Amino acid sequence: MLSEKTMQIVKSTAPVLKEKGTEITSCFYKRMFNAHPELKNIFNMSRQQTGGQPKALAYTVLQAAENIDRLEALLPVVTQIGHKHKSLNVKPEHYPIVGHHLLEAIEIVLGDAATEEILQAWAEAYEEIARVFIEIEKQMYDEDKKQDGNWEGFKPFVVLDKRVESETITSFYLKPADGTDLPPFSPGQYVSVRIKIPGEQYFLTRQYSLSDAWNKDYYRISVKLEAEEGKPKGRVSSYLHEAMEVGASLEVSAPAGDFALSEQTDQPVYFISAGSGITPVMSMVKTLAAKENDRQITFIHAAKSEKHHAFKEEVEKLIGEKQEGRLLFIYSQASGEPSDHVINGRLNDDILKTAVKNTDAAFYICGPLSFMKSVIEGLQNLGVPMENIRYESFASSLDMQIAN
Template sequence: MTPQQIDLVKATVPVLRENGVALTGYFYNRMLGNNPHLKETFNMGHQRSGAQAQALAGAVLAYAENIEDPSVLLPVVELIAHKHVSLNIQAPDYNIVGENLLHSISEVLSISMQDPLIDAWAAAYGQLADLFIRTEKAIYDQHQQTKGSWLGWRNFKIAKKVVESDEITSFYLSPSDGGELPKYEAGQYISVRVFVAELGLKQPRQYTLSTSPQADYLRISVKREDEKNDLAAGWVSNTLHHLLEGSEIEVSAPTGNFFLIDPNKRNVFISGGVGLTPMVAMLNQLVTLDMPQPVTFIHACRSKHVHAMKQHIHELKAQYPRLSTFTVYEFPHQSDKLDEDYDATGRLDLNAVDRILLSPDADYYLCGPMPFMAEQQKVLLAQGIAAENIHSEAFGTGGVHH
């Protein structure tokens, strides 16, 4: 990019702050209208709620603000690149996005396609697209070199469904072709694609793998959403809950950059609600290694009725003295027993947890709703835990997956 083009892109920052969501909303409508096949790649629930337009507006603004040194965005690029790979997004798709983005800027700002600003954004977008394509190629290459892995979508059968709580069911997925499965890192996720009758379309959704690698199945644990929710956040999740054992779905290969980093360190897992799925996967991975270091498993949920995998954690705790747990029920039922089911009530307050369980030299893993994770991170930093030892995974609308 020329210095003049960089200045032009930077000059659009105030416009993006003010009108970014209007621009990206217009862009998505234009692109999906012109390329309806992409509706099976994009989450239409997030389209309807506006979450996708909001997320893209934030990303475009961040890129414009850092146009002189886009390398500061590399951690975010890597995060998104894994998601793109899980959706089988390919290099030519970037041409479709670029063309529609430039036309949207032209149409929303009422400027000619020959305006120097469009040229500047074309150069900026080309630079960003190249960065994504290179990052994604490295991930695709890794899948090709991993035994049992695959590219794109692969058919799987729902071999078994196991009810884990009033809201969460585990799905055991076996490859329809009977072929091998790859070793993956505990904490990684897959994309699942199913036909959603209400839309007349296939829809993808990301779900964390909820156990360590197994020879003949992948497992996801899915929360059923309230069907009265008009934002349609649960289209794929609720479709899955209605599918019978033996049904076929499409699945992408395990990917993602949130996973257990060092099994030989002390590890502390902190989760809220269905955010416990990557934590159980990591814990199960440590079990296969005979739990080399002490582990703390902290979980917050509403009550015993929605406390998934409670029995599994109890059994591991009885078997491994190095495993300590701390459970918080926000609204315990009368039948829930203090000490047996939970340790505290209300919201999770890490300041109320015994400091012995929160080692200053441990790795900390957070997963749950964004406000939950922000609160826990704030407390951990205040307790002197180093920022580089705190790792988090977002989920839900505006987050990464689940």
């Protein structure tokens, strides 16, 4: 338990952390990777290069400083990060390494302002924060152990099938190399995929949403080729698209993630996605479509064009067979003639107002940051309570908060 004095000292550092947080975390990562290059097998080095990871960690550190006297307020964020840590096989022994280099970075960046008293207070605070993370992650690991067929860390899989879903998205059907049955997962969760690419010194690991309802034989992930104009192709996504063929091997973590469908209700549900944000939503809608109930489903998806729209026919068949199902596709680049469920344009407040018939429904949203922020704001303007809205962006909820 932290003393009142320690908490006050840590809280007093919040202003300087707000100003110099990213500088501190950038210094931290550089020094940690120099001392422990093996940790590059865990971290997404692309997010290091773009600055996304140092920025997200800086925000987490700032939130910890501001809430050190009530860490329970950070529980949703800690849980989300804990799921990601579990999928990457982060263990208790990693936390002292992080703590050592984080304190070292604080001392370097703050210079004389980092007094012995401040450093000692942060050492104590970090130990308490690490304890919270370790306990939550232990609960997650323990829950996995209770489930038949689950595993810890990474397990060898083979590519059972590979299917092009759109101009930019390809699905991979992954089967355990040992032929064992796969454990159930919550619709909306993801797995970490770890591969060793020729020419790369370290493993590359990425998280991909499971895009199918559970079955015991295979998991399906659907990967967008990261290839924005003027930027280099995503190292992992391009390798999967261009080099990973049927029969190839890779490693996969057990499913994780807290963006998950609540199945124990008959509450009407809206799925609102954009681009490759359709992937976790597909797992949810396929799970619901397989159930024999009258739960009302509204499926809204925005894409650049019809050729960029993955799972179009699959969704039309799924929702079309549901008496209580409604569909709406929105293309920012005109793709043929509009129909009863196809609109050319962009998802905006007017379209939301027309499409949303029930503000007491459950809403599941996934897509790019700007899309997410716009949709959530639009739903709130319609009177949808925030507790009815669940979201998953390809950044993180931390990034969502940073952008606010």
